[in-house]
Amino acid sequence: MxxxxxxxxxxxxxxxxxxxxxxxxxxxxxxxxxAHYAIFPHDFQFRYHSSSAAQxxxxxxxxxxxxxxxxxxxxRAWYPPEPTRKLHALEKNSLVVLVVTPGCNxxxxxxxxxxxxxxxxxxxxxxxxxxxxxxxxGLETFSQLVWRSPEGMFLINKTEIEDFPRFSHRGLLLDxxxxxxxxxxxxxxxxxxxYNKFNVFHWxxxxxSSFPYDSYTFPELTRKGSYNPATHIYTAQDVKMVIEYAxxxxxxxxxxxxxxxxxxxxxxxxxxxxxxxxxxxxxxxTFGPVNPILNSTYEFMxxxxxxxxxxxxxxxxxLGGDEVDFTCWLLNIVSAYDxxxxxxxxxxxxxxxxxxxxxxxxxxxEMPVHYVKExxxxxxxxxxxxxSAPWYLNHITYGPDWSEIYMVEPLEFKGSPQxxxxxxxxxxxxxxxxxxxxxxxxxxxxxxxxxxERLWSNKLVTNLDSAFxxxxxxxxxxxxxxxxxxxxxxxxxxxxxxxx
Amino acid sequence: xxxxxxxxDKSQRGPAKRNSAVELKQLLVSIxxxxxxxxxxxxxxxESYSLVVKAPVAxxxxxxxxxxxxGLETFSQLIYQDSYGTFTIxxxxxxxxxxxxxxxxxxxxxxxxxxxxxxxxxxxxxxFNKFNVxxxxxxxxxxxxxxxxxxxxxxxxxxxxxxxxxxPTDVHTVIEYAxxxxxxxxxxxxxxxxxxxxxxxxxxxxxxxxxxxxxxxTFGPINPILNSTYSFLxxxFKEVSAVxxxxxxxLGGDEVEFKCWExxPEIRDFMKWxxxxxxxxxLESFYVQKVLDIASTVNxxxxxxxxxxxxxxxxxxxxxxQVWKFQSYSEEQAQVTAxxxxxxxSAPWYLDWISYGQDWKGYYKVDPLDFSGSPEQKKLxxxxxxxxxxxxxxxxxxxxxxxxxxxxxxERLWSHSDVKDLEDAYNRLxxxxxxxxxxxxxxxxLYTGYCNH
Numbered sequence: 001m002x003x004x005x006x007x008x009x010x011x012x013x014x015x016x017x018x019x020x021x022x023x024x025x026x027x028x029x030x031x032x033x034x035a036h037y038a039i040f041p042h043d044f045q046f047r048y049h050s051s052s053a054a055q056x057x058x059x060x061x062x063x064x065x066x067x068x069x070x071x072x073x074x075x076r077a078w079y080p081p082e083p084t085r086k087l088h089a090l091e092k093n094s095l096v097v098l099v100v101t102p103g104c105n106x107x108x109x110x111x112x113x114x115x116x117x118x119x120x121x122x123x124x125x126x127x128x129x130x131x132x133x134x135x136x137x138g139l140e141t142f143s144q145l146v147w148r149s150p151e152g153m154f155l156i157n158k159t160e161i162e163d164f165p166r167f168s169h170r171g172l173l174l175d176x177x178x179x180x181x182x183x184x185x186x187x188x189x190x191x192x193x194x195y196n197k198f199n200v201f202h203w204x205x206x207x208x209s210s211f212p213y214d215s216y217t218f219p220e221l222t223r224k225g226s227y228n229p230a231t232h233i234y235t236a237q238d239v240k241m242v243i244e245y246a247x248x249x250x251x252x253x254x255x256x257x258x259x260x261x262x263x264x265x266x267x268x269x270x271x272x273x274x275x276x277x278x279x280x281x282x283x284x285x286t287f288g289p290v291n292p293i294l295n296s297t298y299e300f301m302x303x304x305x306x307x308x309x310x311x312x313x314x315x316x317x318x319l320g321g322d323e324v325d326f327t328c329w330l331l332n333i334v335s336a337y338d339x340x341x342x343x344x345x346x347x348x349x350x351x352x353x354x355x356x357x358x359x360x361x362x363x364x365x366e367m368p369v370h371y372v373k374e375x376x377x378x379x380x381x382x383x384x385x386x387x388s389a390p391w392y393l394n395h396i397t398y399g400p401d402w403s404e405i406y407m408v409e410p411l412e413f414k415g416s417p418q419x420x421x422x423x424x425x426x427x428x429x430x431x432x433x434x435x436x437x438x439x440x441x442x443x444x445x446x447x448x449x450x451x452x453e454r455l456w457s458n459k460l461v462t463n464l465d466s467a468f469x470x471x472x473x474x475x476x477x478x479x480x481x482x483x484x485x486x487x488x489x490x491x492x493x494x495x496x497x498x499x500x
Numbered sequence: 501x502x503x504x505x506x507x508x509d510k511s512q513r514g515p516a517k518r519n520s521a522v523e524l525k526q527l528l529v530s531i532x533x534x535x536x537x538x539x540x541x542x543x544x545x546x547e548s549y550s551l552v553v554k555a556p557v558a559x560x561x562x563x564x565x566x567x568x569x570x571g572l573e574t575f576s577q578l579i580y581q582d583s584y585g586t587f588t589i590x591x592x593x594x595x596x597x598x599x600x601x602x603x604x605x606x607x608x609x610x611x612x613x614x615x616x617x618x619x620x621x622x623x624x625x626x627x628f629n630k631f632n633v634x635x636x637x638x639x640x641x642x643x644x645x646x647x648x649x650x651x652x653x654x655x656x657x658x659x660x661x662x663x664x665x666x667x668p669t670d671v672h673t674v675i676e677y678a679x680x681x682x683x684x685x686x687x688x689x690x691x692x693x694x695x696x697x698x699x700x701x702x703x704x705x706x707x708x709x710x711x712x713x714x715x716x717x718t719f720g721p722i723n724p725i726l727n728s729t730y731s732f733l734x735x736x737f738k739e740v741s742a743v744x745x746x747x748x749x750x751l752g753g754d755e756v757e758f759k760c761w762e763x764x765p766e767i768r769d770f771m772k773w774x775x776x777x778x779x780x781x782x783l784e785s786f787y788v789q790k791v792l793d794i795a796s797t798v799n800x801x802x803x804x805x806x807x808x809x810x811x812x813x814x815x816x817x818x819x820x821x822q823v824w825k826f827q828s829y830s831e832e833q834a835q836v837t838a839x840x841x842x843x844x845x846s847a848p849w850y851l852d853w854i855s856y857g858q859d860w861k862g863y864y865k866v867d868p869l870d871f872s873g874s875p876e877q878k879k880l881x882x883x884x885x886x887x888x889x890x891x892x893x894x895x896x897x898x899x900x901x902x903x904x905x906x907x908x909x910x911e912r913l914w915s916h917s918d919v920k921d922l923e924d925a926y927n928r929l930x931x932x933x934x935x936x937x938x939x940x941x942x943x944x945x946l947y948t949g950y951c952n953h
Contacts, residue, residue: 178948179945179948179949179950180950209948209949210950227949227950228950228952231952231953232950394856395856396854396855396856397854397855397856398852398853398854398855398892399892400892432948433947433948434856434857434858434944434945434946434947435944435945436944436945438899438900438937438942438943438944438945439897439900439901439942439944439945441896442896442897442900443897479896484896484897485896486892486893486894486896486897487612487892487893487894487896487897488892489891489892490611490612490642490890490891491612491642491660492612492613492643492660492661492664494661494663496613496615496664496894496895497615497894497895497896498615498617498618498895499617499618499621499895499942
């Protein structure tokens with residue numbers, strides 16, 4: 001079947017009952033059939049192809065093989081099955097993985113290729129990808145293809161998949177300033193992101209409310225700015241762990257140190273940094289944004305961002321710039337450290353001079369213009385854009401809002417193909433005013449999944465009925481994997497959530 | 501409570517004894533009257549208590565064991581750790597009793613099955629907030645998880661799956677766990693609407709709908725014209741009344757769709773024969789009255805949703821009407837109490853209606869007696885219930901969605917009507933929320949901030 005004839009394979013796949021159809025996000029091209037093969041856990045292995053650039057010792061894939069083993073078969077020991085009445089002539093005892101380009105010890109980047117193909121037929125059970133990051137995406141898809149018969153047998157259908165993401169920046173924002181999020185919460189979120197093929201963790205580390213980032217250059221920032229410097233901080237070790245945990249899942253960590261507004265928590269640790277507000281002719285005791293007129297500010301920022309640039313290895317840093325007039329010299333500092341930067345849309349709206357390769361993140365729904373118009377303006381000016389405005393998941397309402405989230409079309413604005421190519425993707429945002437580890441997971445999942453599919457899958461994948469069926473099933477699979485994903489609508493899962 | 505108090509902060513070791521400290525050595529609990537320890541709580545149970553905290557022995561006095569439970573909770577909330585980590589309590593004198601005797605939480609285990617663990621956790625949190633009624637909306641259209649001994653097919657065919665079922669043991673576990681916390685369990689078997697799942701295991705119970713002269717494949721509410729319906733209901737409610745010891749049973753009666761009844765020729769004939777004309781409310785009334793009689797026969801008081809009153813069903817005095825429709829609910833309260841019936845208020849307290857921001861304030865500001873009526877009418881307001889309908893709720897998100905939003909309602913139903921300062925409430929509720937978290941209840945945050953653990 002031709003790859004462009006997307007509908008027939010889609011319908012066919014949808015017609016296959018049961019778990020086989022719970023693919024999320026939906027691949028670019030997929031063909032399946034009724035024919036299926038058995039997988040025996042005690043016998044099954046993930047293997048490197050002899051010609052693969054990645055070989056045993058490749059931490060990203062070694063760890064992924066173990067992880068997906070556990071996800072598929074749980075971490076119990078499996079014994080060979082009793083000889084069954086009905087023998088499965090066709091058995092798959094391995095998935096062979098061939099990665100073309102080496103790069104196992106590198107970090108994923110915006111330019112990383114995540115394409116892969118999966119070939120499961122009589123002769124092959126084969127995953128081919130350009131990079132290890134693509135292999136991770138393929139492994140995730142593979143894990144979603146395996147299903148169980150009523151007798152408990154692991155099965156996989158004859159399948160041919162060619163897949164790649166529509167957008168290369170598919171992110172999730174977490175806010176660890178309004179509420180501190182323990183490391184386990186962050187790591188659980190990274191796991192769930194990997195299941196949904198998200199590839200950027202936008203870490204909004206600090207803000208007005210608290211400064212949990214443990215700075216080694218300015219330890220007073222943390223000591224005076226965190227909610228509790230003994231318990232509510234992220235040490236250098238913590239940050240390293242998050243970055244590596246993310247890397248092993250093909251997820252970039254985009255750190256945001258938002259200035260010059262949203263910086264009240266920076267004040268106690270760096271006297272003189274913030275602008276003292278005045279009541280008439282006397283200081284009122286309150287403070288405003290970072291003070292742009294002092295040399296000491298400039299010195300502080302240089303040192304601070306030198307640290308941040310070295311702690312966070314991704315090429316990009318998010319510099320914030322929202323809700324207050326931006327100071328453009330900060331951009332110069334950061335450029336000097338060989339970093340690219342992402343900023344909130346105000347920097348563009350206020351006509352601050354930025355480098356042409358700046359990425360602008362669109363978050364405001366109606367002001368100064370509707371976000372669709374904003375996307376048009378930004379790309380018309382030649383800047384790359386990230387869409388977040390319709391994807392503020394912290395805005396909760398009664399009922400199944402996942403469908404509005406899903407039906408957003410990021411390229412639905414007037415513009416040339418060149419303009420549209422400047423939209424590199426988007427991010428679901430979970431701001432923390434009303435969110436912490438007690439309610440983060442159910443508020444994020446499965447709603448963020450709607451964003452994940454919109455950013456990965458083909459533009460034509462918009463059928464809400466099919467999406468509802470798949471997302472409902474996928475949600476039950478998330479539960480099985482230990483993600484505290486809330487229900488989409490009335491119904492049930494075989495295995496309901498039980499708090500451990 | 502020993503566990504709740506002293507396991508508060510696991511990260512700190514037991515602090516050193518300070519010689520200068522005056523020590524509180526004991527809390528002496530005294531029940532003045534017949535304790536009622538082996539009984540089940542009911543709507544007239546005495547929950548009053550007094551608490552005197554003075555070294556070396558604090559004194560908790562209550563008429564009944566129910567008051568002692570409330571007093572223990574309060575005592576546990578008075579203890580805090582000072583900056584050295586020493587468990588500290590201030591001297592004080594408390595006299596306390598609830599403003600309203602019916603302070604409930606509704607859970608819905610039909611739209612989504614709730615594992616027993618989830619229900620027990622909810623009961624714990626209820627006790628922390630002095631709620632005393634669990635309104636268990638146990639079955640509905642979507643599923644029938646209640647395993648009936650008399651009619652096993654109801655859950656065999658009507659539950660989501662055979663593992664999505666409450667066995668008699670499960671139900672008993674919930675009832676006893678609740679009792680030990682002074683919480684009544686009131687089951688709701690809602691009919692004649694909301695009964696699609698009942699039809700799966702009980703043939704000929706639901707009304708077959710018609711498309712013109714042909715029977716369609718669909719079913720409507722319970723069929724009110726067959727004798728078999730009432731014989732079934734009698735047997736079911738006989739069992740339910742034995743399984744659930746509370747004096748009251750909730751019979752539902754909400755949102756009855758008349759279209760299917762109207763389409764059915766046998767029902768149309770019945771309407772003619774009875775002289776009901778085209779007024780299907782009369783048929784609904786006919787049904788509900790018979791169910792109320794059944795409840796009476798098994799010696800249970802009845803609670804019904806407001807439609808039963810609005811549609812002029814003849815109610816026995818003492819039948820409690822639960823007001824749930826938001827529009828003009830104060831007027832509804834006025835009308836129901838003017839007619840002499842007790843009221844439970846739920847309309848402004850639908851917790852499944854989530855929105856962005858601090859909606860707890862809206863719940864807190866409600867006053868259940870804010871309607872035009874005489875003092876006698878106001879006395880008929882038994883209290884209220886926070887409702888957490890289950891369309892979008894299951895064990896993954898129930899606890900953060902219930903707490904601490906329901907806590908605002910808990911205070912509104914317990915405390916004096918003058919206690920309404922929002923700023924003070926915010927300050928206390930944020931501490932209370934952190935306390936719930938430390939006791940293992942994943943109550944969500946009210947706003948930006950943190951807990952000390």
